[in-house]
Amino acid sequence: MATNLTEAARAVRTLRIDGYSATTAMGEEDSIKSRWSVDGYEWEVSVYPARVRVPMDEVPWVAAALNLLSQGRTNVVRANLAARLVDPRGSLQASEQKSQAETFIGRKGFSSPVFVYLLPSRDLPASGYLWNDTLTVECTITVLKDMPVPTVPVSQVLPMPSSNLHQHLAELLRAGTGADVTFVVAGEAFPAHKAILAARSPVLMAEFFGHMRETSSGRVQVRGVAPAAFKAMLHFVYTDTVPELDQEVKAVVTSWAQHLLAAADRYGLDRLKLICEIKLSAGITVDTAAMTLALAEKHSCSHLKAKCVEFIVSTPAILDAVVATEGYRHLEASCPAAVTSIVISMRGGRN
Incomplete structure (x- = not known):
């Protein structure tokens, strides 16, 4: 199934300049103009018999230019000018098509024209495209039309699954699989994983992977923290959640928040500490x-x-x-x- 992202309006015209030899008296800023209407906009196509391509280049070129004349419906109008020399007799193939795209500011007279350079003027007589003192230029204007962003019907969109990382880590903590450290709190043991703890707590990072005395120890004695509070703190470290602080009884929440705030401050768990502050402030x-x-x-x-x-x-x-x-x-x-x-x-x- 294909979805169109853009639409384009296109117009092609053949511009014939009779008595071309008379244009040799024209300067580099002089041109022969033609007005077009494409996609509801007024455009001006100008053919320059002797347009200098760059300021320091003295070689004049046969060139075509496009400019937006009318007020734009939107802030910007995107258009492309393509041009080539053709032989109305059919004896020669058309010259290589040159093109240039431009974004026009959608306010009348604000934008600069876009130029397409076809052939050095001095090469035109020998090119075969100047016949019977007539030059024929085929120009194409293409205007890009913005379309609404395509959307997929809701019925075709699969719902984004919610994250279950915290559930997996909670199960890892509960099962103790691969645990490499055990905290002993008032005689109660809590197996855990040094890497996870260190990633969450700068204090434990220093304790396990710094130069503190328990760096290589597989058992850590914890004093001054109630086992229930330490268990809840570990659960937060693994899951970023604290179910104990979501209870409806304010007195219970306050008690938990007091104990957890002390533990959070001890281990540098700033987010848990702030959560406890908020809970205590409200109660x-x-x-x-x-x-x-x-x-x-x-x-x-x-x-x-x-x-x-x-x-x-x-x-x-x-x-x-x-x-x-x-x-x-x-x-x-x-x-x-x-x-x-x-x-x-x-x-x-x-x-």
């Missing part, structure tokens, strides 16, 4: 504000810290309620800088 309450602020301060989460402070000082009632929580007492003891941020924000609000 700030009186009960969680102080603890979340302490977490933000500890792990350099500027956006989350600003959200927590904004919530805490939003009203006097909320401030009093947060100050009364156990989390605030923990905040005072562990993060005095965060308390200072609250005080500064309160003063700014009063001013």
Whole structure:
């Protein structure tokens, strides 16, 4: 099955110049003109008896030129001029056809003409094409017509399959096939693959393939991370997803986000860290504000810290309620800088 990508309008005319010898008095910019109508446009074809081909060339040529005279329907009009000398007696074959394409700006008088050079003027008398003081030139104008981009009917388009790479990697993690490192977290073992971990975590890249002490170790002891949080972090490393953060219970999501944010910061997983920040920012309450602020301060989460402070000082009632929580007492003891941020924000609000 063939699909047309373009259409073309074409017109062919034979232009005869009688009394050609009289044109020897014409200059290089002088021409004999003919008007055409092709594809709804007005065109002008000019025949030059002695057109200089290039500025530094003193040899004049028999040439033909095409110019667009009318206003274009579109911004550009693409056209081609082809020309050749013919012998009306039929004694000679037509000369070699010369052609030149041009894109005309579709505003009247804006574009320059396109030229086709046929034969040096001095060679014309001996060529046989000048007969009985008459020169005959066959010109062809071809105008390219834009067509709408062809489309394949929807019924013929196969749906693009969704990516299942994350599923394959999740199964690889679950099965432990080819695992070359085992993390031990609170006595629980997690087999994994160094290359995948290193590709995702700059910390693990340095640990496995740098000069750290565990470079060649097949077992890595992990302290300070809950096994469930470490397992969820590994799942993210392999699949770029965190199902635990998509639950509907906000308190559960907040708890997971707190644990995962700490793990993400520890292993340089910036995307997971940002996801946790977003989840925690959306779930700030009186009960969680102080603890979340302490977490933000500890792990350099500027956006989350600003959200927590904004919530805490939003009203006097909320401030009093947060100050009364156990989390605030923990905040005072562990993060005095965060308390200072609250005080500064309160003063700014009063001013």
